[in-house]
Amino acid sequence: MMAHATQDTAIRTGRAVRMLIYLVLVLFALFYMLPLYVMLVNSVKPLDEITGGGMMNLPQVWTLAPWAKAWSSAQIGVEPTGLSPYFWNSIKMVVPAVAISTILGALNGYVLTKWRFRGDTILFGLMLFACFIPFQIVLIPMARMLGLMGLAGTTWGLVLVHVVYGIGFTTLYFRNYYAVFPTELVRAAQIDGAGFFQIFWRILLPSSGPIAVVSIIWQFTNIWNDFLFGASFAGADSQPMTVALNNLVQASHGVKEYNVHFAGAILAALPTLLVYIVAGRYFVRGLMAGSVKG
């Protein structure tokens, strides 16, 4: 991806300077990788190797048992179910929440830029407030609303909370992206006879790849990693992964199985990592090439 970076650089540097830069960068990279290393090596050790000290050592006996236990048999709260049911709870919450908030954000951005109306800038400004409201402030009113709507303790309740909370961000992304989307394309489509939704589905959305990826990554990471809403609004059978991980790690009885905790923590972080790895490269892709004079 960055293959031409060396030919494209603005500042020419000597070999010695370059070596120094790389050395510093590698050191920083190692430092930042350290926690991941600790988590990984300790998640594949038997517990007695950890309690015996030597957190940084490689395992003497390699084992995947902590991973299996964290996934399917560790004690979460009162049930020995492992993290797996909560993982699926999270998926059932995250996928619709991300999809709905992204599509609504795209629609908002489309209307705010291509179907301007009186007061649209003020409306957009108000929507931006959603990005600055701290989670804690909305907890009690949200609990009341969910109760009134009969969604308290359900996965769909959580989906609603995350959609409402995310829509400010997704609208911001799409509005700014569509603001520079050539309006002539919309006009051409109007003359061609396309309606409001046809223009959206056929012209705008197919050109929205980069910003959709940004929105999806942002929303996925935030919703997957959310703990507060999950802990506050989820019922026993809709608790997300983050809450379950907390219950696993915070358990106040028995032996602290650090290797299982590490494995569980990695399991909880894997989906967001995966999203970055799969979608990250679309971040920089310009799909707009060729629509206007290039």
Place this chain on the structure above:
Amino acid sequence: MGFLDIDNTTKSYGAVEVLHNVDISIEEGEFLVLVGPSGCGKSTLLNMIAGLEEISSGEIRIKDQVMNGVHPSKRNIAMVFQSYALYPNMKVGQNITFGLEMHGTPKPEREKAMREVANLLQIEQLLDRKPGALSGGQRQRVAMGRALVRDPDVFLFDEPLSNLDAKLRVDMRTEIKKLHQKLGTTIVYVTHDQIEAMTLSTRIAVMNGGYVQQLGTPQDIYDTPANIFVATFMGSPAMNVVPARVAVENGKPMARVALHDGTETALPFSQDNMADWDGKDILLGIRPETITDEDAADRKSSNIAHMTNRIVVTEPAGSDTFVTMTMGGKDVIARMRSDAEVHPGADFTFAVNMEKAVAFDPATEARIAP
């Protein structure tokens, strides 16, 4: 009633009126060019014909159907945009047929129409490519194909050539003219380039400040400009406009113009009605190509005047040599043959074809003769 009527139409944004009482009517098959400097309202007027901008007052009719409030897709028009506005996610073929698809034309008919248009514009080999993979000239053709395939009543072109380089622009200009002659369609074309306006149109509307300054054939506009704005906007180099005073000598009205050294020369008018202006100041308009040397003067003209003036600068341009001199305190450009013997700083006797001269009222800037 014409084929396309713009009837006393205005456009306002809030309290600001940007187009004032525009009246244009053209017949089927005409090529109307709206030309003017940027901000003159020409694109706004085009968008109003397209239905992309609302009409504040007045009426626009196509084939005697009132178009006010009619959705763009229901006006049976097609538009070529300055940026081409090709849908980046669709192949060229889909770009061309998108309008037909939206209008519910069955697929076999769409395919057939697409083939015909692609053949006409010679873009068959591009049909499976995305717009991003095309050059500027190819995109221009695709944009025209998208308009042609609809077989509309009126084609609207919004500065379609301004994104092309100079050579391609001239080629595409000829191409558009050929297409118009071949298909005989009605076209409204917006440009700020007066040469495009002259070469393409059957009718020109010169616009400035939200007013149509003059509507006429290219020849009308060039030979008898309605006012000084039209006179100097159309033509390159621009028409020379110099202050002069009318004096009747031996019963003939003459324009007395100061030369480089302050002495005056008398250039006889071809129009006797200029005698009414005896003793008054006017502005005299002389096209550069009507000031020549004696040998190149138009033999058919009945009114060649001579004057001796000093040459300030000569600019050989290959086919012509442009000569700058001073008349009435202003720089005046003459378009001479390239082999005319002209030298900077020398005095030269010019032949002025006064038959083509135009006189303007200095107060209103409107044409008073011919």
